[in-house]
Amino acid sequence: MNRKQQAYEFLKKAIVSGAIPAGAPVREMDLAAELKMSRTPIREAMRELEAEGVLKSYPARGTFVVPLNPSDVEEIYELRALHELWAIERSFDRFTEEELSFVERTFDESYRKSDWETWHQADRLLHRLIIEKSGSGRLLAFVNMLNTQMDRIRGVSAAKDVSRFETSYREHMEIIALIRKRDLPKCKDALRSHLRSVANSAIESSRNVYVDLERAMGGLSTLEDIPRV
Amino acid sequence: MNRKQQAYEFLKKAIVSGAIPAGAPVREMDLAAELKMSRTPIREAMRELEAEGVLKSYPARGTFVVPLNPSDVEEIYELRALHELWAIERSFDRFTEEELSFVERTFDESYRKSDWETWHQADRLLHRLIIEKSGSGRLLAFVNMLNTQMDRIRGVSAAKDVSRFETSYREHMEIIALIRKRDLPKCKDALRSHLRSVANSAIESSRNVYVDLERAMGGLSTLEDIPRV
């Protein structure tokens, strides 16, 4: 793996996990020192993250992690629903039994073990399958950007709501069952309502994070670093 | 304008206009020599174009203009329709009379003068308004990428079909009229069928360009430069 990629992985992970919080500056020199490489690969990694909408750079002033306010979260989840519902029409007849039962087993496992990590894997797998099998590489690229932002939201909100665990399990199982039955209209309904409930829970938790943030630091501190444009 | 931006504009224009054809290599040193700057800003511009899906880079081998075959063109126009139809629902009640009549006048002018340049302006304006007024910056960014690719298709096909000129004028006028009447369902129908006819004409001409390309150089020449991955 070349250095630019190392820098990219490191920085993305730091942002998605919330280690570098929304609004915080990301300085080329600091990262270069930390990763023991020159600024060049750091810069390239940062430009890539900027193209993905995770960073925003201002000439001779700095580069900052873009904040996600509740209306951003809403936008992101709306676009996700738009794309996933479109994609499932294309991919509907292309799921194999192997794929379906593998996803199902993974969900089962996560449910038995009540393991969030496995659950996340299964969730990603199913939704990724829906997009990938639509056959549009451009759509996939765009949805991946949205996914990065959704991971950021998850990263800070840590919305590990136990009641959602059970609900989510049932919703996913229903979707898989309806794919098996080849009932597209019902499947789209199920997917739509699943996406809506996921979105609502994400928006809700992002709202909490947002007010916490504001309260915690009175007149905003990390956000103040961001230059008014 | 800093040098990276100069390089970006120059290169993008060269690719969109077809001066650097699909499949052709883009060498950092060549461009640096031509624009009289170091490779650094050239590289950054190239990475940006890569993020937009216009270039594809292979380590230590080269960077190439990504080819657009007819099925790519189809994909691009399908995604365009998906987004524009979604966007118009959001933006529908936000058009002002000033905006509508300005677009209308521009179309009228292009029609009277039979001027393709003015027509292109008017077309861009209307479709851009639909997207922008939806209020989703992320959608706008994605659609801009699609627009770049559509410009490339226009750039080579030069589909200046006179019969489409008349049809296109009527289709646009109808859409504008239906926005004025606040008739969303009919407007969506009109937009949908307009987009379909534009797409068909683009796919058709891209098919011609593609076979011409293949015939002209027997076993492909520009395309051969592209490394098999």
Next chain:
DNA sequence: TGAAGACATATTGTCGACAATAAATATTCA
């Protein structure tokens, strides 16, 4: 005092040189 301008500082922007790598070509040896 306080506004205008000079200066300092922090940060990104650009440069030219050298390193690393993948592919093409030449060489070796059974």
Next chain:
DNA sequence: TGAATATTTATTGTCGACAATATGTCTTCA
């Protein structure tokens, strides 16, 4: 010969130094 291996070449990858720029801080002077 021809397959394995070394060499050369073309290209991108990375480096450290310096330039440009936006902002913050001092200094001057009415």
